[in-house]
Amino acid sequence: MLRDGALQGKTIIVTGGGTGLGKSITRYLLTLGANVTICSRRQAVIDETAQELTTELAAVEGVGRILAVPCDVRNPQEIENVLAQTVETFGRVDGLLNNSAGNFISPTERLSYKAFDTIVDIVLRGTYYFTLAVGKYWIENKISGTVLNISTTYATTGSGYVVPSAVAKGGALIMTKSLAAEWGKYGIRVNAIAPGPFPTKGAWDRLFPEPLASLMDDPGSRIPLNRVGDHGELANLAAYLLSDFSGYITGESITIDGGEVLMAGEFSHLRDVTDEQWDEVSKSIKQANRASKS
Ligand SMILES: CCCCCCCCC/C=C/C(=O)SCCNC(=O)CCNC(=O)[C@H](O)C(C)(C)COP(=O)(O)OP(=O)(O)OC[C@H]1O[C@@H](n2cnc3c(N)ncnc32)[C@H](O)[C@@H]1OP(=O)(O)O
Ligand SMILES: NC(=O)C1=CN([C@@H]2O[C@H](COP(=O)(O)OP(=O)(O)OC[C@H]3O[C@@H](n4cnc5c(N)ncnc54)[C@H](OP(=O)(O)O)[C@@H]3O)[C@@H](O)[C@H]2O)C=CC1
Numbered sequence: 001m002l003r004d005g006a007l008q009g010k011t012i013i014v015t016g017g018g019t020g021l022g023k024s025i026t027r028y029l030l031t032l033g034a035n036v037t038i039c040s041r042r043q044a045v046i047d048e049t050a051q052e053l054t055t056e057l058a059a060v061e062g063v064g065r066i067l068a069v070p071c072d073v074r075n076p077q078e079i080e081n082v083l084a085q086t087v088e089t090f091g092r093v094d095g096l097l098n099n100s101a102g103n104f105i106s107p108t109e110r111l112s113y114k115a116f117d118t119i120v121d122i123v124l125r126g127t128y129y130f131t132l133a134v135g136k137y138w139i140e141n142k143i144s145g146t147v148l149n150i151s152t153t154y155a156t157t158g159s160g161y162v163v164p165s166a167v168a169k170g171g172a173l174i175m176t177k178s179l180a181a182e183w184g185k186y187g188i189r190v191n192a193i194a195p196g197p198f199p200t201k202g203a204w205d206r207l208f209p210e211p212l213a214s215l216m217d218d219p220g221s222r223i224p225l226n227r228v229g230d231h232g233e234l235a236n237l238a239a240y241l242l243s244d245f246s247g248y249i250t251g252e253s254i255t256i257d258g259g260e261v262l263m264a265g266e267f268s269h270l271r272d273v274t275d276e277q278w279d280e281v282s283k284s285i286k287q288a289n290r291a292s293k294s
Helices: 020-031 043-056 076-090 113-140 163-186 201-207 231-242 260-264 268-272 275-293
Strands: 011-015 035-039 066-068 095-098 146-150 189-195 253-256
Touching: 011 020, 011 076, 011 113, 020 035, 020 043, 020 201, 020 231, 035 043, 035 076, 043 066, 066 076, 076 113, 095 113, 095 231, 113 146, 113 163, 146 163, 146 231, 163 189, 189 231, 231 253, 260 268
Parallel strands: 011 035, 011 095, 035 066, 095 146, 146 189, 189 253
Antiparallel strands: none
């Protein structure tokens, strides 16, 4: 979507950049010329992704460089190390994409205290730790940086069976708005993206496993646009929000879900009613109208 070189000279840290959506966004940021540091717990995974993307994009003119640094986002020292290594390698940091997450589907009453903590710690604590580290660095160095948090649509609606994730994503969303208000004076922008379903192994293994997958409808079938999301569509939006082209947008969460959340509308689920059935419905209502007038 953005023109070639749109992110030239920018350095962006992508948490969870070794897999899934983080990897797809990283690919696009590199293509647009940004240098990218990817980090997550599994060193072998981020190293392999860095190698793969370097080889895949070698022929792209103006492509950025990629650095892989292991990090558990629950650990402030490891976060500080990612920041230090990024500055040492690329000279500065301009953007932070908080994309790392943990999640699994479960009735809440089946969760141990530790299970609940694990999700909240990765998603909420990880997001505010990383944002705090990078925000302090930006304020100290007078850099107008940009934070982008990967949220979910249920951060605002809530959702059963993923309650720790909903609690944590909800907290991260209110941090997005709160910090946008507070750090605007430093030129720092803070935004979020709320994606609907975008197939990834990490999400599907934990949210759509068997036998649930056989019991549930295809995730695309309950979406007005009748399909799940494409990674490129999300990458476009992320690159825009991390770029200077979105310079006047802050504190915003942008939904990209093919209209899925709108299905909460009282009658939105009636899309399978046929024309013939609507004729019958219309006749029936008109008959009732006439009866009420007589
Ligand atoms: C419709 C289509 C989609 C559509 C999708 C639409 C929107 C989705 C929105 C959001 C999507 C996402 O976030 S998708 C992101 C998915 N990706 C990930 O989750 C990647 C990272 N995940 C992980 O590493 C693991 O899954 C996770 C458990 C979170 C963390 O691993 P750890 O090694 O740190 O933790 P563990 O020691 O294994 O587990 C910690 C505790 O959690 C418990 N635990 C682990 N799994 C459990 C389970 N299934 N049920 C109960 N409890 C469980 C363990 O027993 C432990 O508790 P004790 O027994 O008490 O010790
Ligand atoms: N796929 C979808 O439909 C949707 C996804 N999302 C969000 O998109 C983002 C990406 O998810 P997706 O790509 O689907 O799933 P993935 O499982 O592929 O991505 C999650 C990433 O987080 C990393 N991670 C997990 N725990 C930690 C930790 N403690 N420290 C550092 N990194 C960690 C994982 O790497 P490692 O294991 O190496 O640490 C992994 O790379 C998440 O924020 C998710 O909530 C939101 C809505 C819908």
